[in-house]
Amino acid sequence: MLIKRAGRFTWSDVTDPRCLLSRRALLAGAAAVALAPGQGRAATPRGAPLGAARNAALSLAEPPTKLEHATTYNNFYEFGVDKDDPARLAGSLRTRPWSVRVEGLVRTPRTFDIEEVLRLFPLEERVYALRCVEAWSMVIPWIGFPLASLLKRVEPTGSARFVEFTTLLDPKQFPGQRPGFFGSSLDWPYVEGLRLDEALHPLTLVTVGMYGQVLPNQNGAPIRVVVPWKYGFKSAKSIVRIRLVREQPATSWAKANPREYGFYSNVNPAVSHPRWSQATERRIGEFRRRPTLPFNGYGDQVASLYAGMDLRRHY
Amino acid sequence: MTRRGRIVLKLVAWAACLAPLAWLVWRAATDDLGANPISFVTNTLGDWTLRILLASLAMTPLGVVLGAAWPITLRRLLGLFAFAYACLHFAVWIALDFFFDWARMGEDIVKRPYITLGMAALLTLVPLAVTSTSGMVRRLGGRAWRRLHRLAYAAGVLAALHFIWLAKVGRTDQYWHAAVLALLLGVRLVHRARRASRRRAETRPAEKSPAGPLRGTVVSGDR
Numbered sequence: 001m002l003i004k005r006a007g008r009f010t011w012s013d014v015t016d017p018r019c020l021l022s023r024r025a026l027l028a029g030a031a032a033v034a035l036a037p038g039q040g041r042a043a044t045p046r047g048a049p050l051g052a053a054r055n056a057a058l059s060l061a062e063p064p065t066k067l068e069h070a071t072t073y074n075n076f077y078e079f080g081v082d083k084d085d086p087a088r089l090a091g092s093l094r095t096r097p098w099s100v101r102v103e104g105l106v107r108t109p110r111t112f113d114i115e116e117v118l119r120l121f122p123l124e125e126r127v128y129a130l131r132c133v134e135a136w137s138m139v140i141p142w143i144g145f146p147l148a149s150l151l152k153r154v155e156p157t158g159s160a161r162f163v164e165f166t167t168l169l170d171p172k173q174f175p176g177q178r179p180g181f182f183g184s185s186l187d188w189p190y191v192e193g194l195r196l197d198e199a200l201h202p203l204t205l206v207t208v209g210m211y212g213q214v215l216p217n218q219n220g221a222p223i224r225v226v227v228p229w230k231y232g233f234k235s236a237k238s239i240v241r242i243r244l245v246r247e248q249p250a251t252s253w254a255k256a257n258p259r260e261y262g263f264y265s266n267v268n269p270a271v272s273h274p275r276w277s278q279a280t281e282r283r284i285g286e287f288r289r290r291p292t293l294p295f296n297g298y299g300d301q302v303a304s305l306y307a308g309m310d311l312r313r314h315y
Numbered sequence: 316m317t318r319r320g321r322i323v324l325k326l327v328a329w330a331a332c333l334a335p336l337a338w339l340v341w342r343a344a345t346d347d348l349g350a351n352p353i354s355f356v357t358n359t360l361g362d363w364t365l366r367i368l369l370a371s372l373a374m375t376p377l378g379v380v381l382g383a384a385w386p387i388t389l390r391r392l393l394g395l396f397a398f399a400y401a402c403l404h405f406a407v408w409i410a411l412d413f414f415f416d417w418a419r420m421g422e423d424i425v426k427r428p429y430i431t432l433g434m435a436a437l438l439t440l441v442p443l444a445v446t447s448t449s450g451m452v453r454r455l456g457g458r459a460w461r462r463l464h465r466l467a468y469a470a471g472v473l474a475a476l477h478f479i480w481l482a483k484v485g486r487t488d489q490y491w492h493a494a495v496l497a498l499l500l501g502v503r504l505v506h507r508a509r510r511a512s513r514r515r516a517e518t519r520p521a522e523k524s525p526a527g528p529l530r531g532t533v534v535s536g537d538r
Contacts (some may be wrong), residue, residue, distance in 0.1 A: 046401060064352075065350075068350075069349075072350060073351060074352030081483070081486055083351075084349070085347070134483075136351055136354070156421065181487065182487050184485075185485025186484065186485065253484075256484050270408075272426075275427060275428075275429060275480065275481065276427055277419070277422070277423065279419070282354070284350045284351060285350075287353075287411075287414075288414055289412075289414070289416075
């Protein structure tokens with residue numbers, strides 16, 4: 001039997017989500033203006049279209065989560081700890097001009113301007129599963145390019161063993177970085193990291209867009225990474241620095257609570273978060289919980305990276 | 316307080332307690348529960364369970380502080396609403412969140428301390444709800460009934476710990492709720508200590524308090 005690939009439609013054929021959302025955006029905007037003058041901002045991203053051909057081989061066959069949900073239900077502590085904080089407050093982030101410094105144990109350290117990144121690396125679309133450590137998940141059509149292509153340009157030296165990502169530190173643009181009554185939620189700036197082989201894995205994606213648009217601010221604009229077999233917090237957002245290092249970086253969540261958040265944080269239904277089970281997840285948009293898959297379903301591609309490792313200990 | 320005043324007070328309390336539920340129903344009806352509706356409904360019901368429970372626990376201290384009797388007349392109503400919200404919270408967890416997956420729920424109750432605490436808080440409220448009728452007060456006798464109903468504080472502590480334990484890094488609501496509970500407990504303890512010292516002063520007037528005999532008219536009862 002012939003199975004038709006979904007190549008006949010591209011994202012530009014789909015009704016522009018901004019049109020679909022316009023009524024809600026209008027209502028939300030009106031409500032925001034009425035309730036909180038000065039801070040109101042519609043949650044709907046105003047992203048410019050960003051074209052990229054789908055990499056079908058590395059894309060999930062499942063329908064993507066609604067754009068509205070993917071842009072209003074976010075964990076991005078730089079804006080605040082509530083799920084709707086990023087969508088509400090993301091207007092304060094300025095994504096142009098923006099540059100990313102790539103340095104450390106590399107032969108040719110260099111600063112990439114965001115426009116230069118967009119010119120240098122051919123973009124592709126990949127539909128990935130996103131599994132949050134909080135036991136919910138989404139399916140997102142990201143647009144980006146393999147991190148490996150970027151790292152090859154700076155030529156990591158033989159002593160580089162880890163890659164450290166740093167998010168922008170600016171309490172003016174990131175209200176969540178201002179200390180509150182009980183102090184700061186995390187130790188800023190946000191730092192995440194991968195082992196070099198994880199960073200070079202073809203699935204690890206530098207991401208600049210989603211749903212056929214430029215990445216919305218609340219999803220980590222203008223440039224982030226996406227590591228689909230790990231819990232979402234491993235995928236650093238709004239990156240300003242990528243550093244190749246010898247020692248395992250001290251990452252933000254592992255520092256905040258080492259018992260609950262390990263450096264590896266591979267999606268693993270067999271290893272519970274100390275407070276809740278990771279055996280199941282709620283896919284946003286679905287009613288019933290579904291079982292969580294080892295490595296978020298990417299085991300075939302990535303399990304070999306961890307051969308011989310005790311993943312209960314290296315959670 | 317007049318009969319009319321009592322009726323108005325109760326109506327206001329009913330409306331206030333039903334408002335969060337009405338708001339949830341409204342948001343559900345207008346498809347406005349967000350990306351993760353089950354989690355949103357569970358959390359909202361949990362929040363209001365604790366808030367209404369705190370409100371019911373606030374009535375006795377409020378009566379003491381204001382020197383008024385009307386807060387006490389709301390205590391039962393608020394307590395029963397807290398129980399109702401707790402039941403809804405629990406029902407949503409069973410029916411929507413876990414969809415009657417008893418094995419997994421059982422495992423969570425045993426293995427996840429925050430769920431154990433929440434479960435314990437709910438169970439603590441059951442005998443209070445059962446004995447909330449005037450008939451039960453009579454049958455148990457005032458003293459035993461009051462002693463039993465101090466469990467409301469235990470339920471409050473369990474619920475506050477349940478909240479603290481499940482909250483993620485960076486959240487602060489859980490501490491504000493716990494602070495209110497601590498304040499309410501504190502007012503009670505201070506009040507009780509005062510009463511006890513007054514009673515001591517009455518029993519040993521010669522040693523400690525020359526004014527003691529003058530205050531002999533104070534009834535040395537339980538309240």
